[in-house]
Amino acid sequence: MDKVEVVVAHHERATLRVGDVFLKIDADQARTDAEVEAMELAPIPTSEVLWRKPPVLALAALPGTALGRLGEPSTASAAAWAAAGAAARMLHDAPLPPRPGRSADELAAHLDDECEWLLTHDVLPADLVTRNRGIAEAALRPWTPVFTHGDLQVAHVFVDGDEVTGVLDWSEAARGDAMADLATLTLGHEEHLADVAAGYGTDVDLDLIRAWWSLRSLLGVRWLIEHGFDPATPGCEVDVLRSQL
Template sequence: MADVEDGHEDEVEVVVAHNERATLRVGDVFLKVDADQRRTDVEVEAMAVAPVPTPRVLWRKPPVLALAALPGTALARLGEPSTASPAAWAAAGAAVRRLHDAPLPPWPGRSVDELASALDAECAWLVANDVLPTDLVTRNRRIAEAALRPWTPVFTHGDLQCAHVFVAGDEVTGVIDWSEAGRGDALFDLAILTLGHEEHLDDVVAGYGSDVDLDLDVIRAWWSLRSLLAVRWLAEHGFDPSSPGCEVDVLRSRM
């Protein structure tokens, strides 16, 4: 969801588009088009119960979901330096904590076994197709194993990229893109929020709360796991995971 701007009410902006879904902006309205209505069902239900600010649903007419724009700007974007203050990152951590303390949603998330199977498949594909060096994949695969352990499920956003958290000053004004929400590992959300912005991990943890046992090695393991799982999807959908500061650089930083 792009930043709020004045005017341009008659212009149509393609925010993101690939063969699974598309998001368009017309003035201060975002139109999300998704052929998989299960994802939209999850998004609408998650936004209705999440204890953090979310976009207002204007209307829904499958396959289109219309959402009101949020005030503020994205906390950061992968591959770009963050201009948000440490206090804004801490506020994002506090918002994530409120979500994780909320009652569990009724639908499940991905299991450890599902993630392990997906990781095996993606690593094999990356090596077999010479997409990434074998030693890079092997090293990150070994690091990622630390994330594949039992966890106490919480209400997770499931795709909490820094670009999905909007802030104004030092306050969170909303969180977007809830289609992957479900029961999951709290450290996964914290890892995705700080992916590519490791320098703000301490700020996020400070906002999240020191009374929680946060295993930073597991967060780092999720960085490797998420990046390994994302490379093929991104490449096949028109994105470049090798752009500076993005997934491939995250994997290289683990070396």
């Protein structure tokens, strides 16, 4: 090895890559505990835990490459996207994990706070916030909880050819809404929604996925700004909100 690569770094955690080892440094050990537990329970491939010495968790690199990146066109095949959908279905069909997720009421309260902040600080045009909030509210209904990854973004799904080799970053895994995972997976990659739905099989509600696109984007803008990221990067959260109109 000849370098240390900073994969991601913000106020809550950082991930470094040294050769074929990823070092996750997290100030919240309860979050790391939940991540390791979820990886042990998940019925789909995950990274091997090499060692753990708080606050550091060492994970083996997964083979293959990320399915894609938010804000960039994906070079993965339609079959690879379908395989990601099939992996999500396998996860959602597994026994529920012990960790409870956020309820629709908790998400609604969070949405209220974030929309107020966006408008008060003039971060986004009022009509963009208001109209996306109306779309997002469709997701805030009772759902049958499943084993969700919680942050199933394309950068966390690794593929080799047309096969999923593993899924990263289980720190948000909990009981939740299946459509939330599918929405996160396809956020900013609407052109692959049909592929994911085909791989997932039945029970895919496209309207709810679109509602979750608005919800996730509205909830994420402030966090991204406060942690040094730009949600207005082409193809990212602000563009997703605009595309919803």
